[in-house]
Amino acid sequence: MRLAIELRRLRDAAGLAAREGAALLGVSAAQISQIEAGLAGVSEKRLRRMAANYAATDEEFIDALVAMATDRTRGWWEAYRGSLPTPFLDLAELEHHASCRWDVDFLHVPGLLQTEDYARALFSYVNPEFPRSEVERWVEHRMKRRIIIERPDPIPYETLIHEAALRIRVGDQIAARAQLTRVLELSEADHVIVRVIPFDLNGFGGAGSAMVYAGGAVPQLDTVVRDGPNGPVFIDSEAQLNRYRTLFRRVEAVSLEPERSRDFIHRLAKEL
Template structure:
């Protein structure tokens, strides 16, 4: 298979999972390569997503690694053989690759959890709100890129508004709902949008009010995307130079616990809708 110049996050994850399986089996890259009739350089290229890998090779490696998790193996095969070119590919070379990687991750997610304490989550944002968020970036974005980022964010909403929507839960702090990104009218429209989407069967919106005692998880903002199997779950967090994709088993366990804790501290969905209605009336 031809070498890749810039692997996607999904391709990197496949290589990472194959490396984890090899290490769990106690084999060196050279030893695993011999099983495929290859050398250690070729094995490294597969594990670092510089080169692709076939279904036959994945299954052969899994057998030698004594991996009995058939669901995981099938999921890895799908990751390796899927040739989908999603709508996000039209932005390649125009937007940072982290934007495209997030879109691809969302496209394949089996569920999605968002926690946000300062902004309404991207999937729930109106176009005007998203424009306001990107407009305040430092350094200031050129108008052409600003428009592309807003357009891209609006297209991402297809995962909760399309024909086969992804189950979605958003937990927001009251601060995220009160901070005005744009005009009073824009803020009112944004709250209306959240309320509209919260009525869908596959969407759950929960609010954490200011007057909640003992809430100290204000720094817990995250995107949690469910994989085909739990081992392939992914957390996305903001980092100084872009988005950071987290996939270590220990960290995923911590983030699952964190989400449940934040979810448990929030108002029930019906009470959350009433809460947002009251905020909207104040504007």
């Protein structure tokens, strides 16, 4: 779908109607429409010809689109197709291909840092009608998503966590202490940066900026993910991406430095 969106944007930027793009490519307008709707794939040769027809000259961007078009990965998330909503599988796939990851969270510990007990308590509370087996399916999926920061070649990860998220006891006292310990352990990794947003900030109006920011192969392919009523919502327009990059840096600027953040979390854990 993202490839389809980017190809449509290239055509629009060239000022061409779908039928004009189809004529240049030697295909029907219906074929162009199917490609741009994500209903049909596109070969490397055809994609590069489309880029040339649209006067696209950013070779790094075009190469990234080719990589998307020719990728045939069937990742671990496919095992959950049919049992979990598609947007959550899309999120796992997005993370798999991400070059970096930023999180901002205000009410919960970020998913990539959650322990099994924390995730289990969270899913059980939010979905009280779920049978135990279904809750375990969600927990298992969330734990597998952590691979991007736990594998031998992890991606750079930075998270900004509000004090509220660290203090709210999603589970019991033992689970809360274990969760804080888990955050502390991960914060020691070279590729992980954890910063705390304390309660006592003056003039802080950024509590509405919770998000996941996934870096693409090139900046044009970055993606912001926000929670929606039916699951993750994916945002990819350049104007919105710029807005969320700015928001992240503003919140980062008022957050505690990593060392002070570790000290802060350690004090919270001792209170338990």
